Amino acid sequence: MKIIDRNYQKEQDYDKVLSFLRREYETDPHYPGWKAQRFEDMEYRLNTMYICMGSEPWHPCVHLWEEDGAIVGLCVGERKGENFFYVKKGYEFLYPQMVEWTKNNMFVEEHGRREHTFWVCDVQRELIDILQSQQFERSDCDVHLMEHAMTDIQEPTLPEGFRFVYGTEIKDIVLKTNISHWGFNPDQEGIENTACTEANKNRARAPMFDEQFEVMIQDPNGELCSYACLWVDNDTRSAFVEPVSTREKYRKCGLGKAMLLAVLHRCKENGVTRAYVEPFDVWRENFYASAGFRTYGKMGIWTLSETI
Structure with a gap:
């Protein structure tokens, strides 16, 4: 089947993207992609906040790859210059064209340079190899991917009167x-x-x-x-x-x-049956660990700066 790529359109694609994320989650609860909840939070909450702060709507930051009308690849960013890549298992061959599209469309210009920022899960080895071959560098900041299996949840305690x-x-x-x-x-x-x-x-x-x-x-x-x-x-x-x-x-x-x-x-x-969180640093990871969350993976921030 021929694979096409196109821009996201909320009216026709919102439920379709959620179905894609849910389907991949059901296949693998540690699927290296946004949870459906995060996509909805972005659509309803963060998008509104950014618009109120003077930014453009986030919809141009979402791009789809489809085969026979079904989503097989997704690029999504909270805002321009912050990009996440997800593919259906077996479609990793799409990564090179996804990276190319994102580099051409989702960069940020600062001080005469093009700045590219990609957020990549450590299990996305094929994607990491591509970025390394293009001189992307990983920053020191990691995003910790954590889950709670909803067993043995501690009983909460509060100070007196709270x-x-x-x-x-x-x-x-x-x-x-x-x-x-x-x-x-x-x-x-x-x-x-x-x-x-x-x-x-x-x-x-x-x-x-x-x-x-x-x-x-x-x-x-x-x-x-x-x-x-x-x-x-x-x-x-x-x-x-x-x-x-x-x-x-x-x-x-x-x-x-x-x-x-x-x-x-x-x-x-x-x-x-499962709860997830994505803390951005060690002290937050320790906080969630104290409540029973366990780290199952990490996401790295990969950057490239190019002279215009």
Whole structure:
């Protein structure tokens, strides 16, 4: 069959891409690609946030390779210049043309140079060989791919007077957004980030988003301290962690771990058999490991800088 490549069109391709990612996941739970939940998070939440911040929509960052109308290859990036490559098993021969398309279309120009950034799982050996042959270099930063088998989940414990609350109890999207945002950006404590708020308003429309898998912690005075959300895909009975944060003044109290364990219990009660997360550094890997997650792989960041 002839293989064609074309740009992603949300209206006709969104469900098609999710089906591709789910199908490959069912074949191999450690499939080196985005989970369907991450694609949906990108479509509904992060895309909205980037647009509110003045960036272009992300759709031109998604490109498909098809055989007889079925997706066999996918290039996707959170934004231009950040590229991920996935192929159906047996279609690794597509990597050279995928790399070429991405180099020609997804570069970023800075100071008279073209900057290329590819995110590649270590198991994608054929792709790594191609990048090395083209003088790409791997950075020191790794993304750790971790999973929780949903067995032996520890019981969460909280300091006296603190309690869990869920998204079904707190409907105020602005409030929930602030708690999450301030956890990642303590220098902006007390300031609303309108881009994040609009992104989370749109996230609420996502088919997989479910408020019962949002969990927060209140202190004895009723003030919210922490926020976590898991995206649950009922088709694959899997969950994806995005995000987890604790406000600076409440850190070092075990709140983040307790919150994560609480929502993992809720996921298990709802039939989830695996949960995934992708921490970007060792201390975050250690945090998730303390809650029972185990590392099954790594993703490297490969870069190439070319003079224009």
